[in-house]
Amino acid sequence: MNAIGIDLGGTWIKGVLMQVETGDMIKQLYHPTNGDKDWKQAVAETVSELRNVASDPVSAIGLSAPGLPNVTNQYIAFMPGRLSGLEGFHWGHFLGSSVHIVNDAHAALLAESRFGAAKGYKNVVMLTLGTGVGGGVLINGQLYQGNFQKAGHVGHIAVGDEGERDITGMPGSLEDAIGNASVEKRSLGRFSSTYQLLEAYKQGDYFAQWLWLSSVRKLAIGISSLINCFSPDVVVLGGGIAQAEDDLLRPLTDFMTLYEWRPGGYVTPIKLAQFGDMAGAIGAASFAISSEPGFS
Structure with missing residues (x-):
């Protein structure tokens, strides 16, 4: 069966027509969020384009977006400060079809x-x-969304009790410790992006090495805390910063030996995500098909 997945981001609208049983991507589309068209209309046109290339009927439509969906996953209920007009916008009414909404992470x-x-x-x-730092939790094979759909906001756990409060009011958050948005502040203005920080790190800049390793250490503390809470089979790291690969995984592995609770010597595997910027659209399609009556 075919499903359409849309990932609505601040920069790009990404769409995929997917064969759900196999995960094969039949067609991928990219449109700028703030291009020539209103972004809501751009989403509608992306859905229409994908429908037109489908050889079989589209069984479900899913849309991933930042923010907290309502309890029935029909619209984003809370998303202050970004994509004005997204909160409360009912995509099913707009597109004239059942649409299942899920948080992008x-x-x-x-x-x-x-x-x-x-x-x-x-x-x-x-x-x-x-x-920033987002995330999600799968329990017994099911996405755990929690009360108010807030579950999985792992970037807002505390890895310290000092510093400014983050957007949720949390001091010393994991998001502020390693998220790209805080690099300039953390580096006292020396670096404007994690990419710049990592380039200096690889060239032996001592300040960059101290800063990056301090951030990775806090990430290890955060992951170890999550392992204590959820005891997962595996931890997956995605997003742009995860593209650092060995420059992230090597020091992270060393720090995890200090902080992870390992009864019986069991080490929780940490893996890098396989999907890049189409992960949100693929996941939205998968969520939609699992949410349709009669499908699983």
Whole structure:
């Protein structure tokens, strides 16, 4: 069966027509969020384009977006400060079809758990390391959304009790410790992006090495805390910062030996996500098909 997945981001609208049983992507589309068209209309046109290339009927439509969906996953209920007009906007009414809405980090988790790095695991914690830090939790094979759909906001756990409060009011948050948005502040203005920080780190800049390793140490503390809470089969790291690969995994592995509780010597595996920028769209399609009556 075919499903359409849309990932609505601040920069790009990404769409995929997917064969759900296999995860094969039949067609991918990219449109700028703030291009020539209103972004709501651009979403509608993306859905229409994908419908037109489908040889079989489209069974479900899913849309991933930042923010907290309402309890029935029909619209984003809370998303202050970004994509004005998104809160409360009912996509099913607008598109004239059933549309299932899911948080973007939750969608990335679903993509990895069904087709990617976490395939075959029932209990998974995923962290998306990018501008901020998002994530999701899979329990017994099911996405855990929690009360008010807030579950999985792993970037807002505390890895310290000092510093400014983050957007949720949390001091010393994991998001502020490693998210790209805080690099300039953390580096006292020396670096404007994690990419710049890592380039200096690789060239032997002592300040950059101290700063990056301090951030990775806090990430290890955060992951170890999540392992204590959820005891997952695997932890998956996605997002742009995870593209650092060995420059992230090597020091993270060393720090995990200090902080992870390992009864019986068991080490929780940490894997890099397999899907890149289409993870949200793939996960949205997967969420939609699992949400339709009669499908699983």
